[in-house]
Each structure stands twice: as C-alpha cells, then as structure tokens.
Amino acid sequence: MKKSTDYNIQYEFNTSFSEVLSDIFWPKKCIICACRSPLGRKEALCDDCIGAIRRHSMNFVEPDRHFEEAIAALPYTGTIRDAMIRYKFRGFEYLKHTFAAAIAICIEKHSFDDEYDIICPVPIHYLRHRDYNQSALIAEELAKGSGFTLIPDLLIKTKNLIPLSTMGYAMRQASVEGAIDFNLNYDIIGKNVLLVDDIYTTGSTADECCKILAMHGASKVTVLAACFADMKGDDYHADADNITV
Numbered sequence: 031m032k033k034s035t036d037y038n039i040q041y042e043f044n045t046s047f048s049e050v051l052s053d054i055f056w057p058k059k060c061i062i063c064a065c066r067s068p069l070g071r072k073e074a075l076c077d078d079c080i081g082a083i084r085r086h087s088m089n090f091v092e093p094d095r096h097f098e099e100a101i102a103a104l105p106y107t108g109t110i111r112d113a114m115i116r117y118k119f120r121g122f123e124y125l126k127h128t129f130a131a132a133i134a135i136c137i138e139k140h141s142f143d144d145e146y147d148i149i150c151p152v153p154i155h156y157l158r159h160r161d162y163n164q165s166a167l168i169a170e171e172l173a174k175g176s177g178f179t180l181i182p183d184l185l186i187k188t189k190n191l192i193p194l195s196t197m198g199y200a201m202r203q204a205s206v207e208g209a210i211d212f213n214l215n216y217d218i219i220g221k222n223v224l225l226v227d228d229i230y231t232t233g234s235t236a237d238e239c240c241k242i243l244a245m246h247g248a249s250k251v252t253v254l255a256a257c258f259a260d261m262k263g264d265d266y267h268a269d270a271d272n273i274t275v
C-alpha cells in the first residue's frame with residue numbers, strides 16, 4: 031500500500047512545455063499566503079503553509095454523530111474561501127490537486143492509511159451537477175495510488191435541496207433528512223469508510239451520509255473535509271456571487 035508520505039505533496043512537478051508557459055503567464059500562487067508556488071507544482075500550497083496545515087487542521091468529535099470524527103484541513107476564510115468558490119462554482123477544476131493535497135496532509139498526520147477500505151464523496155444531486163462533483167474529484171485524487179477503493183457513486187442524492195448555505199443550523203438538519211440514498215450495487219458490510227466533503231459547516235450533510243453508510247453495514251466512517259467554516263462568521267456564505275478577488 032502506498033503510504034501517505036508518498037502522496038508527493040511537495041515534489042510533484044509538471045514539465046510539459048504548455049504547462050511551463052501557463053505557469054509563466056498565469057503563475058500559480060499559494061492559496062493560503064499568496065506567495066509564488068514553485069514552477070509546475072500542482073498543489074498551489076507552499077512549504078510554510080503545508081507545515082501550518084499539519085499544525086492547525088481541525089478535528090470535530092461530536093456527540094450523537096454517525097461518524098468517528100470529522101477532520102478538516104483549512105479554514106474557509108480569505109484566499110482559501112476564494113479558491114474554494116472558484117473550485118465549486120467557476121470551473122477551476124485544477125484546484126482539486128490543492129484541496130486533495132491539504133487533506134492528504136491530514137491523512138498523513140493521523141496515519142490511518144491502513145485502517146480504511148473505501149473512500150467516497152458526499153454526493154450532489156444530478157440537477158446540480160455543474161461540470162463535476164467537487165468532492166468526488168478530491169476523493170479521486172486521494173484514492174490514486176493509495177490502498178483506498180474509490181466508489182464515487184456509493185451514495186446518491188435524491189433531493190435537489192435549496193443551497194444549504196442559505197439556511198441556519200436547524201433548517202439544515204431538517205433539510206438533509208432523507209435526501210441521501212445508498213447504492214445497493216455495493217456491499218460495505220464491515221468496511222471502514224472515508225467520506226470526502228468540500229466544506230464542513232454544521233456537519234448535517236456529512237452526518238446524514240454517515241448515517242446511511244452505517245445503516246448499510248459500514249463499521250466505521252470518518253469525514254475528511256478540505257475546509258471548515260464557522261456558521262457565525264462573516265465568511266460563512268458559500269455564495270458564488272460573493273467572490274471578492
């Protein structure tokens with residue numbers, strides 16, 4: 031099995047001519063501190079900020095939840111929030127490398143590579159598919175070369191909900207109830223599952239997913255999120271129109 035230290039967080043370089051040109055004209059910057067990332071680095075995270083994620087990623091262990099814990103890499107604020115909005119709403123698909131790298135740092139920190147069998151994303155409703163499910167792309171990146179089996183359609187979203195970012199905590203809880211189905215083509219009895227989400231806010235959606243996974247036999251589920259948001263904070267609203275940069 032590939033160890034998390036082999037995720038090439040710091041050393042993955044592109045060398046094609048077009049990518050070198052792209053880097054000259056549209057240089058990638060670290061999404062946290064905005065410093066210039068090394069030429070060709072996919073992740074857009076500098077060494078200092080990789081160290082900061084190692085020190086400051088968040089763990090949420092909450093009573094009455096259906097997951098062991100939720101681990102989130104980055105605060106949903108400032109340039110990180112702007113990058114996530116670009117990723118979610120504006121088609122900046124390449125940022126999947128950055129958010130996957132941030133989560134991979136958490137996987138490495140918790141050294142639980144061998145504990146988990148399956149990795150799957152929080153689903154989005156087919157009517158809300160833009161070009162991609164952002165959580166699914168991150169899960170796919172994390173699964174590459176790892177020992178986790180990627181099942182992108184393990185969970186299915188059956189209700190096209192009003193965006194949760196417009197709701198308060200109680201409304202979110204009620205809204206996601208019954209919105210997720212399990213794909214009966216798969217058997218996860220006794221398996222340990224990693225659930226990938228883009229932004230962990232109240233945990234309502236993630237918890238509903240974990241409830242469904244547990245109902246269908248998952249032994250243990252841990253949530254991995256790229257970002258964590260404070261509902262009370264000004265930076266909470268994940269509204270594409272609020273992008274500032």
Ligand SMILES: [Zn+2]
Nearest residue numbers: 060063076079
């Ligand atoms: Zn940085």
